[in-house]
Amino acid sequence: MELFFNQFFNGIGSGVVYASVALALVIIYRTTGVLNFAQGEMALFSTFITWWFTDQGLGIVPAILLSILVSMVGGAVIERLLIRPVESDKSPLNVVIVTLGLFLAFNALAQLIFIKPGAEALQMPNLFPSGNISSSIGIRKSTIGYAAILVVECVLLWLLLQKTKVGLKLRAVASNPESSKLVGINTGVMLMTGWGLAAGIGALAGSLAAMRGTGFDTSLMQQVLVYAFAAAALGGFDSPLGAVVGGLIVGVAESLTVQYGHYIGLDGIELVVPFVLILVVLLVKPNGLFGRNIVERV
Amino acid sequence: MSLLELRGVSGGYGQVNVLHSLDLEAQEGEVAVILGANGAGKTTTLRAICGMLDKVDGEVFFDGSEITKMSTQAIARAGIAHVPQGRGTFGDLSVDENLRLGAISRSDGGVGADLDRSYEMFPRLGERRFQAAGSMSGGEQQMLAIARALMSRPRLLLLDEPSLGLAPLITRDLFQQLGRINAEEGLTMVVVEQNASLALDIAHHGFVLETGTMVVTGSAESLAADESVRNAYLGF
Numbered sequence: 447m448e449l450f451f452n453q454f455f456n457g458i459g460s461g462v463v464y465a466s467v468a469l470a471l472v473i474i475y476r477t478t479g480v481l482n483f484a485q486g487e488m489a490l491f492s493t494f495i496t497w498w499f500t501d502q503g504l505g506i507v508p509a510i511l512l513s514i515l516v517s518m519v520g521g522a523v524i525e526r527l528l529i530r531p532v533e534s535d536k537s538p539l540n541v542v543i544v545t546l547g548l549f550l551a552f553n554a555l556a557q558l559i560f561i562k563p564g565a566e567a568l569q570m571p572n573l574f575p576s577g578n579i580s581s582s583i584g585i586r587k588s589t590i591g592y593a594a595i596l597v598v599e600c601v602l603l604w605l606l607l608q609k610t611k612v613g614l615k616l617r618a619v620a621s622n623p624e625s626s627k628l629v630g631i632n633t634g635v636m637l638m639t640g641w642g643l644a645a646g647i648g649a650l651a652g653s654l655a656a657m658r659g660t661g662f663d664t665s666l667m668q669q670v671l672v673y674a675f676a677a678a679a680l681g682g683f684d685s686p687l688g689a690v691v692g693g694l695i696v697g698v699a700e701s702l703t704v705q706y707g708h709y710i711g712l713d714g715i716e717l718v719v720p721f722v723l724i725l726v727v728l729l730v731k732p733n734g735l736f737g738r739n740i741v742e743r744v
Numbered sequence: 745m746s747l748l749e750l751r752g753v754s755g756g757y758g759q760v761n762v763l764h765s766l767d768l769e770a771q772e773g774e775v776a777v778i779l780g781a782n783g784a785g786k787t788t789t790l791r792a793i794c795g796m797l798d799k800v801d802g803e804v805f806f807d808g809s810e811i812t813k814m815s816t817q818a819i820a821r822a823g824i825a826h827v828p829q830g831r832g833t834f835g836d837l838s839v840d841e842n843l844r845l846g847a848i849s850r851s852d853g854g855v856g857a858d859l860d861r862s863y864e865m866f867p868r869l870g871e872r873r874f875q876a877a878g879s880m881s882g883g884e885q886q887m888l889a890i891a892r893a894l895m896s897r898p899r900l901l902l903l904d905e906p907s908l909g910l911a912p913l914i915t916r917d918l919f920q921q922l923g924r925i926n927a928e929e930g931l932t933m934v935v936v937e938q939n940a941s942l943a944l945d946i947a948h949h950g951f952v953l954e955t956g957t958m959v960v961t962g963s964a965e966s967l968a969a970d971e972s973v974r975n976a977y978l979g980f
Contacts (some may be wrong), residue, residue: 518806600841606922609946611848614841614844614845614848616838617834617841617843618834618837618841618845618848621834621835621836621837622833622834622835624796624828624832625832625833625834626818626822626845627796627815627817628794628816628820628825628826629820629830629845629846629848629892630817630818630820630821630848630896631817631848632817632844633848683889693910716862726834738836
């Protein structure tokens, strides 16, 4: 039973990362209707920016905050310069192709800029002290820290979306772009804001992910992105709450199957589990656990 | 003085022209109604005013300045509120949020008072204040769309077929309310409508469109009284 709890909380740790990236995917999907396949690699690039700041002698906290800021500007610029020009009602696939291109481009750029030839994996300084919270309870201090960050992130995001004018505008553009223009909202600025917000969330998620292992390289976010997509599908692509819950579920499911799959001689089965979860949810509840049923009357 | 003036406006979607050198004028404080059959270009005319067409030739003047090439959001901020066909409510946002969005471009402090006024004018909206707009009936959504447009304190209100999909009784109430708003507040309106007799009742001027061209213009009374116009275009 102790093993179960250890693995459960271990899963929460990775779940926080999946949840954050899923949150970024959902933010962009809700505000712009685009599934950003480059979300993970954008976060990867941001992670290297965080690392670069620490390498310049900055503490990990200011490094992450600066990286979030740089990423938000970068995300907004990407929307304006690369996404919007190719957006068209007639062929929504154009944007998908561009985000796939960005996926490759950011990965290659990160390799080119930050990894010296022959270098080993980079080390991200830890934000939280190592060790368990007490000798009798097998919960790592860092897991508590990750969970706290996720809670703060969610509260801030909720306040922004529900309690501010910008949030209302963002939700309006997501709900009805044409009517948004008719009430005088500059929809272009809102699309950039959505992408900036998502890039900032991704920067945080990537930086946290990089601390969890023994070092990181350009493959850091690839598995994370797939699991984040799983989390978003599980929770419902239009629900920020769903993204968070979905991320935690996927993280815990992965962690438990790593442990118990090993016992029954099925190493590697953890890669399958999230997709079985998704399949079941989508069959039973096609909008995801928290997705809206679209209500429309004529 | 004319608040809105279209001079020789042509335009449409893609390469197809729907409007052909159209002239239209709306006087300050009056209701102008655009009548015509399906496909005559009534909706396109309103979209031309709001900068929502792929291309527009000619000139659109609002309050003396040209707005032909301005963006939709800038035109909205300049004081033109447009209630599009199908109402254009934010379906998954609450009634309250819809109304606040109507006033989103305002920076004065009167938004709260205007919210109260909206709920006074449309008590049904007050009852459903925190309900998702998309879950309300068609008539309630039409009220919401109009209330939202009024929240921007517009100088000109464009209404695209407000009666669409509404029961006759509700439509009559709606037009009475529009007539009252015009009479009490002097708000200028341009109304596109299929229901000619109801619309002419509250209008000062009428314009009849046929395949993108203005074929008859005149005072509302003269249009309603002219038998040949009624038979040929209005069907009542």
